[in-house]
Amino acid sequence: MHKSINFIVGLFVVFAFICLGMVALRASTVEPMFQNQGYRLYARFDDISGLNVHAPIRIAGVKIGVVESIELLPKSYQAKVTMVIDTRFKNLPIDTSVSVATEGLLGSKYLEVTPGFDDGFIKSGGEITQTVSSISLEKLIGKLATSFVMEK
Amino acid sequence: MKKIEAIGAKALNAIAGVGKGAWLVLNGFILFFNNKRNWQTLIHQISFAGIMSLPLIAMSAVFIGMVFTIQSYWVLESFGAASEVGLVLGLSVFRELGPVITALLYTGRVGSSITAELGLMKTSEQFASMELMSVDPISRIVGPRLVAMVITLPLLTMFFNWVALLGSAFVAGKLIGLDSGTFWSNLKNGILFYSDVLPGLFKSVIFGLIIASVSLYHGYFGDATPSGVAKNSTRTVVQGSMLVLIFDYILVALMR
Amino acid sequence: MLNKYRSSEVKKPGPITLENVTFSRSGRKILDNISISIPSGKIIAIMGPSGTGKSTLMKLMTGELKPDVGSVMFNGKNIPDLSSRSLYEYRKEIGVMLQSNALFNELSVFENVAFPLREHFELKEDFLQSLVKLKLEKVGLRNACDLIPSELSGGMARRVSLARAIVRDPSIMFYDEPFTGQDPITRWVLLELIRRLHTTLNMTSVLVSHQVEMMTQLADVVYILSEGKIISSGTPKAVFKDKNPLVRKFVDGYSDGSKDMIHHPGQSLVEDLFK
Known part of the structure; x- marks a missing residue:
């Protein structure tokens, strides 16, 4: 009697974990822990409005890392972004550039990395010097409007 | 003046209740490991709290998945985003609906019956008689039920999550006629296991602890009269559900 | 531990002795300065009308309740002072039959x-x-x-x-109201059973009861409790002939049926109906 109930309860536990496994396999991405397997790079931007911590970093649209932190540099008033990038993509050339991009027309912001062609690589903890700040739709519209006013 | 006194008395009572509940849960947890025989009792309790709840959880999960899919389909369709229906459902189920609804159902199904069971044991002097046989009821009765409840609720939530998805996939694929490949790939791309699925399961562990504390408290310390037992079962359901919702908010706010 | 089952010889239990025990619940004194001793190997009956603290007295002996003042000694140990582990050890020596049976x-x-x-x-x-x-x-x-x-x-x-x-195989058995709610035949069956177990198992038996007729048959020593005090004690024959009016009221009240029902204090009937 004990044995049969033990078996059924064991079955129940296994069954619950199979459900969890199905969710993990079919209905979600088991993201690698970048914090453990990644290395850090920095970049300074004039404007990163709309970019959040945990925003993805992509090369050619494929995710290679996440934004770990964003802080304001006290002297230059630039935004310093710390990125954690998968160690598989360790060899980024020195002239690599990074830009703030938007998913779709109104979507959330992410960082798009464009690898350069230099033979030297950026070391872990180094800085990507070429940055393109975010282009906000509001500012563009604002500029357009003022230019119309100027023309008048 | 008297009214303020009454409020003060109620507040003191509530605080004393929380203290007694914490004492009971802590002791139940520690004393559980004092007796080897508790493991077999634990198996029985998991069978009662978990396996017996499966039909209820399965039915609820299927229907919530199906209803939610139809509802969100109507809304999303008007934005031309009908293909995102799976993603919307998946996020809501894994983060909120799964843990919370399973916990609420669990309070009604398991919490209330544990309170009634303990209340009945108290009414018929079974705790006293165990004590007189040198058996500690906190170790043998409270302990296994506590551990079983904390273990089974997350397991049931895992089950709920998957079954709700199946219900949704059925409605989306067969009834609405969306492409099931898109449905699943949207889910897979949009949902992160570590930041969407696991936090929900962590919440359900906490909910299990809350429901166990409330139901065992009302069973063990509640009035040992027939009407008292009935009232205490109701109290378990009301307070258990409210605490689950309150702690859901607190946990979500903290985990962000 | 198994020796207990193998050996035919059961060790003589030490007597339980209560000294100057006072117990009160929510401000009301239930037991007032009671001293009794439970001799080994005897059948002891604690009697009295309902609500006089008979069961409370028993619960003090089993360690379920602790007295406000006084000591409950067993084998040189004061039961209220025992840690929960030694209390559980003590309870291996005793068996208790509760009023509600408390079966699982x-x-x-x-x-x-x-x-x-x-x-x-x-x-x-x-x-x-x-x-x-x-x-x-x-x-x-x-x-x-x-x-x-x-x-x-x-x-x-x-x-x-x-x-x-x-x-x-306890050395002391406690029975809380063993005959209450049983039909007359069952009562005599139980009485015989208790007597037989008492002699064959060589126990001390403590009964809490209000059934005068049964206790005359069964008990060796009777204590009568009234309003928290022992009002009479001794062999059943002596006690049930005691001239003390409180004892008479209890003993005769039970043999003659309820001669004078005690009214709950408050307004008189006339006041209540024709006010």
Whole structure:
């Protein structure tokens, strides 16, 4: 009697974990822990409005890392972004550039990395010097409007 | 003046209740490991709290998945985003609906019956008689039920999550006629296991602890009269559900 | 631990002695400066009208309650001072049959009786079987061992409860109102059973009861409690002839039926109806 109930309860536990496994396999991405397997790079931007911590970093649209932190540099008033990038993509050339991009027309912001062609690589903890700040739709519209006013 | 006194008395009572509940849960947890025989009792309790709840959880999960899919389909369709229906459902189920609804159902199904069971044991002097046989009821009765409840609720939530998805996939694929490949790939791309699925399961562990504390408290310390037992079962359901919702908010706010 | 079952010789229990015990609950004094001693090997009856603290007195002896003042000594130890572990040790020496029987309603009769053994000793299954069957045979319910408590009559449930109380071979047995709620035949059956167990198992038996007629038959020593005090004690014959008006009221009241019902204090009937 004990044995049969033990078996059924064991079955129940296994069954619950199979459900969890199905969710993990079919209905979600088991993201690698970048914090453990990644290395850090920095970049300074004039404007990163709309970019959040945990925003993805992509090369050619494929995710290679996440934004770990964003802080304001006290002297230059630039935004310093710390990125954690998968160690598989360790060899980024020195002239690599990074830009703030938007998913779709109104979507959330992410960082798009464009690898350069230099033979030297950026070391872990180094800085990507070429940055393109975010282009906000509001500012563009604002500029357009003022230019119309100027023309008048 | 008297009214303020009454409020003060109620507040003191509530605080004393929380203290007694914490004492009971802590002791139940520690004393559980004092007796080897508790493991077999634990198996029985998991069978009662978990396996017996499966039909209820399965039915609820299927229907919530199906209803939610139809509802969100109507809304999303008007934005031309009908293909995102799976993603919307998946996020809501894994983060909120799964843990919370399973916990609420669990309070009604398991919490209330544990309170009634303990209340009945108290009414018929079974705790006293165990004590007189040198058996500690906190170790043998409270302990296994506590551990079983904390273990089974997350397991049931895992089950709920998957079954709700199946219900949704059925409605989306067969009834609405969306492409099931898109449905699943949207889910897979949009949902992160570590930041969407696991936090929900962590919440359900906490909910299990809350429901166990409330139901065992009302069973063990509640009035040992027939009407008292009935009232205490109701109290378990009301307070258990409210605490689950309150702690859901607190946990979500903290985990962000 | 098993020696207890192998040896035929059961060690003589030390007597329980209560000295100057006072107990009050929510401001009301239930027991007031009581001193009694429970001699070994005797059947002791604690009697008195309902609500005089008989059961409270018993609960003080079993360690369920602690007195405000006074000591409850057993084998040189004060029971209220015991740690919960030594209290559990002490309770291995005693068996208690509660008024409500307190059977575990999800367990069979056999498992109910086996419960204390399974909890405390790791016995081989066939040895446990025979121990439990022997105890059930003593109360005449060996063939009812597969029934569950809800299938039992009141008298049978009481006997199962009795079998469970004696399964650890206690040296002191406590019975809380053993005859209450039983029909006359069952009452005499139980009385015979208690007497037989008392002599065969060489126990001290403490009964809490208000049934004068039964106790005249059974008890060696009788204590009569009224309003928290011992008002009479001695052999049943002597006690039931005591001239003390309180004793007379209790003894005669029970043999003559309720001669004068005590009204709950408050307004008189005239005041209440024609106000």
